[in-house]
Amino acid sequence: MRIAHVTDVYLPRLGGIELQVRDLATRQRAAGLDPLVLTTTAGPHQPGDGGGPPVLRLGGGVDLGPYHVLRDRALRSVLAAQRVEAVHVHLSAFSPLGWTAARVAADGGLPTVVSVHSMWHDIVPLVRRYARWHAAADWPVVWAAVSTAAATAVRDALDGAPVAVLPNGIDPADWLTPAPRGTAAVPTFISVMRMVRRKRPRQLLRMLLDLHVAHPGRFRAVLVGDGPLLPVLRRDLGAAEAGTGIQLTGALDRATIRTLLATSDVYLAPAPRESFGIAALEARSAGLPVIARAGSGVADFILHGVEGWLVHSDADLRAAAAAVLDAPARLAAVARHNRAVPPRVRWQTVLESADALYAAAARRQGILVPLPMVAGC
Numbered sequence: 001m002r003i004a005h006v007t008d009v010y011l012p013r014l015g016g017i018e019l020q021v022r023d024l025a026t027r028q029r030a031a032g033l034d035p036l037v038l039t040t041t042a043g044p045h046q047p048g049d050g051g052g053p054p055v056l057r058l059g060g061g062v063d064l065g066p067y068h069v070l071r072d073r074a075l076r077s078v079l080a081a082q083r084v085e086a087v088h089v090h091l092s093a094f095s096p097l098g099w100t101a102a103r104v105a106a107d108g109g110l111p112t113v114v115s116v117h118s119m120w121h122d123i124v125p126l127v128r129r130y131a132r133w134h135a136a137a138d139w140p141v142v143w144a145a146v147s148t149a150a151a152t153a154v155r156d157a158l159d160g161a162p163v164a165v166l167p168n169g170i171d172p173a174d175w176l177t178p179a180p181r182g183t184a185a186v187p188t189f190i191s192v193m194r195m196v197r198r199k200r201p202r203q204l205l206r207m208l209l210d211l212h213v214a215h216p217g218r219f220r221a222v223l224v225g226d227g228p229l230l231p232v233l234r235r236d237l238g239a240a241e242a243g244t245g246i247q248l249t250g251a252l253d254r255a256t257i258r259t260l261l262a263t264s265d266v267y268l269a270p271a272p273r274e275s276f277g278i279a280a281l282e283a284r285s286a287g288l289p290v291i292a293r294a295g296s297g298v299a300d301f302i303l304h305g306v307e308g309w310l311v312h313s314d315a316d317l318r319a320a321a322a323a324v325l326d327a328p329a330r331l332a333a334v335a336r337h338n339r340a341v342p343p344r345v346r347w348q349t350v351l352e353s354a355d356a357l358y359a360a361a362a363r364r365q366g367i368l369v370p371l372p373m374v375a376g377c
Contacts, residue, residue: 147297
């Protein structure tokens with residue numbers, strides 16, 4: 001089956017949507033499907049991405065900064081020329097190509113799934129106004145979001161339309177370290193994120209600096225990632241007293257992050273508007289207990305008190321981090337559980353869930369013959 005994954009953003013730009021779309025299409029290709037990525041992001045591919053799906057980079061249209069608005073006729077012609085049989089649209093907070101593709105594909109009778117990868121909570125009134133203007137809740141498409149928390153806002157924006165959950169994928173075994181670590185005398189906190197405001201790295205750094213003042217020498221911390229706030233974070237850290245044990249690494253590749261997780265003890269996820277939290281899931285797969293915000297997408301795969309701890313504020317996050325310093329046995333018990341029990345989210349379940357959504361999208365278009373999906377390949 002020829003599936004068009006439509007996304008405004010794609011590699012070589014780096015981000016959660018970009019990597020997940022590439023990985024999903026790559027695994028569908030390995031399962032016998034025929035995925036294609038349609039994007040307005042300029043190329044070329046990131047080096048080493050030769051095993052990924054074919055990519056058609058669309059030009060023309062109206063420029064909106066790094067985004068492009070294509071006319072319906074142009075997009076309709078692309079779908080027809082590529083012999084697309086189903087469309088999987090990937091939306092973020094602003095996705096002009098994605099919205100147009102969803103409407104055009106649905107109008108053209110193509111089975112269409114629309115996955116939302118962002119938390120829309122802060123823009124629900126704006127999205128609702130746009131959705132009502134285009135009657136999006138009545139389109140013959142299947143709506144999905146990457147987590148329960150993200151789905152809540154999408155459902156609200158669509159005036160109660162059904163919204164399924166299609167999580168991001170991961171291979172947990174790829175992240176599990178080969179041998180258990182002993183309990184560290186000085187535990188290491190780690191967090192991996194893009195250094196942008198919505199991820200709240202500055203609040204996390206301030207919390208760690210405060211924790212150092214209250215518990216000097218009791219922990220180390222590694223914050224991994226690049227972004228516009230990284231220079232600010234480095235200034236904040238440079239202004240602090242020496243010997244904090246806190247390190248800002250900048251961007252690192254996946255192999256280096258795996259190595260860091262193998263020598264760390266607790267993962268911190270400070271963002272309440274985290275739509276999924278793939279880095280937290282990778283850390284959970286590596287065996288680390290996770291401390292995260294209860295209202296985020298991380299709550300879908302972290303059971304409070306079993307796989308980590310879910311908190312409701314910055315103060316609670318600091319308190320939970322301080323608590324594990326005084327309870328090494330409790331920390332070790334959660335780590336043992338996480339090493340022994342892999343997370344429920346894995347690529348096979350994601351592929352099967354996507355399969356079911358494509359079938360549901362076909363039924364919405366009145367297509368009664370089952371499409372050849374992943375499970376049947």
